[in-house]
Every structure is written in structure tokens, then in C-alpha cells.
Amino acid sequence: MANHSEVRPAFPARTIRREILIVLALSLGASAIWSVVSFLAVLTEPGGLSDASVAMNSARAEAERPWLDLSRQLISLALALAPVALALHLLALDRGRPFGLIGLDARRPVFDLTRGAALAAVIGIPGLGLYLAARGLGVNVDIAAASLNDVWWAVPVLLLSAAKNALLEEIVGVGYLITRLKQLAWSPAAIVTAHAALRGTYHLYQGLGGFIGNVVMGAVFAVAFLRWKRTGPLVVAHAVLDIVAFVGYLVVAPHVSWL
Numbered sequence: 001m002a003n004h005s006e007v008r009p010a011f012p013a014r015t016i017r018r019e020i021l022i023v024l025a026l027s028l029g030a031s032a033i034w035s036v037v038s039f040l041a042v043l044t045e046p047g048g049l050s051d052a053s054v055a056m057n058s059a060r061a062e063a064e065r066p067w068l069d070l071s072r073q074l075i076s077l078a079l080a081l082a083p084v085a086l087a088l089h090l091l092a093l094d095r096g097r098p099f100g101l102i103g104l105d106a107r108r109p110v111f112d113l114t115r116g117a118a119l120a121a122v123i124g125i126p127g128l129g130l131y132l133a134a135r136g137l138g139v140n141v142d143i144a145a146a147s148l149n150d151v152w153w154a155v156p157v158l159l160l161s162a163a164k165n166a167l168l169e170e171i172v173g174v175g176y177l178i179t180r181l182k183q184l185a186w187s188p189a190a191i192v193t194a195h196a197a198l199r200g201t202y203h204l205y206q207g208l209g210g211f212i213g214n215v216v217m218g219a220v221f222a223v224a225f226l227r228w229k230r231t232g233p234l235v236v237a238h239a240v241l242d243i244v245a246f247v248g249y250l251v252v253a254p255h256v257s258w259l
Contacts, residue, residue, distance in 0.1 A: 010093075010094030010095075011094060013184055016180055016183055017184065019090060019180070020180050020181075023083060023086060023176065023177075024172075024198075026083050026086065027083035027087075027168065027172050028083075028168070028173050028198060028202050029198075029202075031202040032198060032201040032202040032204075035201060035202050035203065035205040036201065036204055038204075038205040039204045039205055039207070042141065042205075048138070049138060049141055049207045049208070050135075050139075052141040052142065052207075053141055054142070054143050054144065054205060054206060055144045055147040056143065056144065056145050056146065056147065057145065057146045057147060057148060057157070057158060058147040059147065059148050060072035060073055060076070063149040063150070063151075066149065066151045069148075069149060069151070070151070070157070073157050074157075074160075077160050080164050080168060081164060081167060081168065083168065083172050084167050084171045084172060087171055087172045087175070087176035088171065090176070091175075091179065095179075101175075101179065102171065102174075102175030102176070102179060102230075102231045103175070103225075103228065103229050103230025103231050103232050104175065104230070104231045104232055104235065105232075108230065109232075111230070111232070111233070112230065112232030112233045112235075113233075113236055115224075115228070115233035115236075115237075116232070116233040116234070116235070116236025116237040116239075116240065117236065117237070118237075119221075119224065119233060119236075120237040120238075120240040120241050120244075122220070123216075123217050123220065123237065123241060124241050124244065127213050127217070127241075130209055130212065130213045131143070131209055131210070131213070133209070134207060134208060134209020134210075134212075139209055140207030140209035140210060141205070141207045141210075143206060144249070144253070145245045145246050145248075145249035145250075146158055146246045146247070146249045146250040146253075148250070154250060155247055158246040158247050158250065159243060159246075159247070161242070161246060162238075162239050162242035162243045163239055165238065165239075165242050166234075166235045166238035166239040166242065169199070169238060170221070170234040170235045173195060173198060173199060174195065174221055174222065174225050174231055174234055175231040177194075177195060178191055178195060178222060178225055181194065188226055191222060191226065192218075192219050192222040192223055193219075195218050195219075195222040196216070196218035196222060197215065198218065199214045199217060199218030199221075200212070200218060202214075221234050221237075
């Protein structure tokens with residue numbers, strides 16, 4: 001754990017709390033609210049969760065205009081990273097070196113890659129089993145992880161989408177948020193619980209299986225950050241998980257009837 005001098009806030013507690021609310025309202029907090037609304041909407045529809053489906057990484061224009069689709073994809077990905085830039089900027093105001101503070105620098109590349117790959121395996125394999133079990137029980141929606149048109153740039157866009165998700169969730173949800181909560185003198189248990197609940201809630205649109213799986217993932221990632229003081233492994237793990245899910249679905253789904 002960091003010592004007191006590493007986390008001593010430069011701003012009053014009320015300023016930090018207000019800042020956290022603003023950053024989350026512009027990013028993961030807003031996603032959590034919409035996810036709850038989506039979950040409730042599905043529950044009140046005929047068929048409920050078992051008959052519902054969610055399309056991720058969808059086409060943004062008709063197949064006849066691939067240039068427009070690609071333009072919208074790239075613009076959406078770039079704008080989605082604005083909260084990441086904001087969080088890093090705010091950390092820099094009182095810390096000076098935000099990338100070093102949250103462990104997203106090049107000081108320990110082997111550590112980040114190996115720990116990230118291990119985390120991806122620990123989370124990914126049971127996660128797939130949980131998804132299939134939740135679908136079988138009818139408590140999770142059917143997730144189409146890649147719904148792009150048949151275009152040459154589908155895989156590069158999916159790779160960028162995976163990177164965007166990893167950077168947004170791990171920098172804002174872990175690096176920024178946990179750093180600020182430590183400055184507010186939250187206990188490790190409270191920090192882990194808060195982050196796990198947040199991560200689970202903004203994935204609630206996937207159903208109860210997605211919620212539970214991401215609560216567990218959030219708890220593991222929060223503990224890892226508190227122990228390692230690095231988001232590098234978390235970004236690697238998250239990117240690997242999403243790349244396998246997105247690109248794997250694109251390749252496998254047309255040939256497997258149950259996907």
C-alpha cells in the first residue's frame with residue numbers, strides 16, 4: 001500500500017468528491033445509469049432476459065457507404081477517450097506525472113505483459129463459462145460482440161474498440177477513481193467494493209451473468225491495482241479479453257449456431 005505522502009490530497013475533500021462525480025457523470029457513471037435503465041426495460045419486455053439480445057460494435061452506416069461507417073467508427077472511438085484525457089489531466093494538476101502515478105508507463109513492460117496475460121486467463125475462461133451458464137438459465141441477454149458490415153477494416157476497428165474499452169475502464173475506473181478514493185482515506189475494502197459495484201453496474205445491460213462476472217472482475221482488478229500500483233497489467237488484460245471476444249465472435253459466430 002502507498003504511504004501517506006503518496007496519496008496526500010492537494011485539494012480539499014469536498015473538491016475531490018465533486019470532481020469524482022463530474023468525471024463519472026461524463027463516463028462510466030453515465031454508462032451505469034443507462035445500463036440500469038436498459039436492464040429494467042428488458043425485464044419488462046415479453047420474454048425478458050432470455051429472449052433479449054445486445055449488439056456491440058455495430059455498423060454506423062449502411063453497407064453501401066463503408067467510408068461513412070468507418071468515419072463514424074473512428075470519430076466515436078476518439079471521442080470516447082475524452083474522459084480518459086480529462087482524468088489524466090486532473091491527476092496531473094496535483095500529482096504532476098499521471099502516467100507514473102497510475103502505473104501506465106514503460107518502466108516495467110515484462111511485468112505488465114505477463115501479469116496482464118495471466119489476469120486475462122484467470123478472468124476470461126471462467127467468464128465464458130459464466131456467460132454460457134447464465135444464458136442457459138435465462139438470466140443473461142444474447143450478446144453479439146461484433147455486428148459490423150463485411151468490410152476490410154472490421155478487424156482493425158475491433159482492435160481499436162478493445163483498446164478504447166481497456167483505456168477508458170482501467171484508467172478512469174481504476175487508476176483515477178482508486179487514486180482519488182485513497183486520497184479521501186477510504187479503506188481498501190471500501191475501495192474494492194465501490195469499484196466492483198461500479199464495474200458490475202455499467203455491464204448490467206448484459207443481464208445478471210454480465211453483472212456478476214464484472215463484479216468479480218472489478219474486485220480482482222481493484223485488488224491488483226492496490227497491490228501492484230499499476231494499471232498497465234489491467235489494460236493489457238482487458239484489451240486481450242475484448243480482442244478475443246470481438247475478433248473471435250466475428251470469426252466464429254457465422255459457423256456456430258449457438259452464438
